[in-house]
Amino acid sequence: MSLLLKNALIVNADKMSKDSQDILIEKEKIAKISPVIKDFNGKTIDCKGKLVLPGFIDLHAHLREPGREDEETIETGSRAAVKGGFTTICAMPNTNPVIDNAMIVEAILKEAKRVGLANILPVGAVTKGQKGEELVDMFELKEAGCIALSDDGYSVNNAQLLRLALEYSKMTNQLIMEHCQDQHLFRKGAMNEGFVSTVLGLKGDPVISETVIVARDIEIANYLGVRIHFSHISAKRSVELIRMAKKQGIKVTAEATPHHFSLTEEEMRYFNTNAKVNPSLRSKEDVEAIREGLKDGTLDCIATDHAPHAQEEKEQDLDHAPYGIIGLETALALAVTELIGNKVLTWPQLARKMSKAPSEILNLKEKGEIKEGLDADLVIIDPQGEWEVKADNFASKSRNSPLIGRRLKGEVKNTVFGGKIVF
């Protein structure tokens, strides 16, 4: 099967084509890029006025299967992903059962293949059952397909265990991703600790719950000379620590979520449980620091932390409602509205944050760029397209988004995965 994208303005990491190009796709690959490709009789999409970016790669999403198929499945999660322009998604291991052995990885990959809408990369747990007690069989998981490991939802609280995982990853070459959070400081706070939590009488999650683990992990990574990746960074001080570590040549990479670069703790004033997320939405200064970190490269990429939850669970009070925001379908529009709209990033820089950088972090050599010979994973975007976030329009099975009712700019028109139009 072949496909031709005509009149495309191609946006790659750090460069944008001056004139429109035609992109010919054959056998799942980008076969040819040229100003004009003639004599083609197959399916053609006219991309006039649109931007074409490499398919987005999400380092952080929760697909909930197996275990909570009422909230999301690999199929509905894939549909949400491609509706948002994502063609590769890392599926976090806090499923039930936890992704901590080869059989579960194989089951997920089999279902992902049946669905066939996007490239699903299961992330394994670091410790068995994510209990923080003993390491998973890292080679077994690697061979089954886990190129990254995370105890997401928790840090590896035992520093010695993290040290061992990082040392072992030198052999397995797996990326260790940390959800940076000290459990004792976190205390299951319902929102950012500060004046707003004081006024609202809600239990606060202080920024130091994140920053102390960032600092600890930087020290361990430096000592071992091994790379580590920080998930969903939320605090200004974390950005400063990571910036300093990078300057010193320590091998750290980090991501920020669309909600952490767009929303503040002020959302909690409405007691909206859809704004309850872990890590918490922070202060305005933190949001500005996240944006600055994205701009200067301290934060390498944007990841969604797509976290679907059942409506009845989110309808509990703020202390009992689960943490999480769905993000796959709103990520691009938030980035366009908040980052490009406020001149934090240019389009080519955004292509780096959402495609190229995550492909490099995961070492996916065939993805992350629109280039002859690479995988034909592409997203066609109307940069001016405005739309309203509506609960009923989500492809995700869940609708726990604090953005419902907001108008955003930047619309995904089509998504191509492996040469196939999947949205």
Next chain:
Amino acid sequence: MNKWTKHDLLDLEDLSKDELELILETAKSFREVSSRDVKKVPALRGKTVVMLFFEPSTRTRISFELAAKRLSADTLNIASSSSSLSKGETILDTAKNIEAMNVDAIIVRHPSSGVPKVLAESLNPSIINAGDGCRAHPTQGLLDVFTIKDKKGKIEGLNVGIVGDILHSRVARCDITALKKLGANVTVCGPSTLIPIGIENLGVKVSYDVDEVIEASDCLMLLRIQKERQEDKFLPSIREYAKKFGINKERLKRAKKDMLIMHPGPTNRGVELTAEVADGDSSVILEQVTNGIAVRMAVLYLLLGTKEPEQKKKKG
């Protein structure tokens, strides 16, 4: 200001100074009812008031119940577990079921902040917050300022010290709001681990020295130290708290002669204050309880008894 327009009472923050004063005025006229031989007026005859409590409470619940009964409303008590989802029902479900029985007001207490506000957004009956998490307890704030005004003749310019666990206290937050709106100077005092971040942004002073606060105050509001919170180890020990912050006769020697001692109850004798202080001349703790009924009558009357039917809101 003689017209009441609010549909719910969720937080004193939502009320203007005039509205606060209207409640206090109304309460004054209702206080007399409770001293009559026949303690009942027909103001809310035919109205149904439901007390939906997700957290144990004796005095607030009884106070609301007596207030409603003295206004001739029918009352109903529902005690529910805060984790009703364990039975598959959300709080909103529970409340909507009650609404479906055509009640006029739901008085809600819940251990989590914000629940009354969330219910008010989607229910027709008037919602009265009887305490939500660490956030607000508006009728307690009202009865406290009512008692101070009754005793001192004014609020403006008075120095009020609030002593104890400020971090977890909805009473402190509501007292601060009411007192500031009415022009008092407020100092919060307690162990530094129990003073919430940024509280001074509410226009209060912070002190860790209770003796200094006693000396400067016209009124001392003592808060309950919740022993159950001790699991979180905010304090080295209750014993040390009692030594450093407990009010005893010796400490009161520094106080102005007419300083009031107040406490929202239930008191921990020997912790926040000694028995002789609780029972002493400065204490108006029991008057707070008496005034609580009058204030709650005023709130119920204003919310349910004065409203035109078209003022009822309708939301999804």
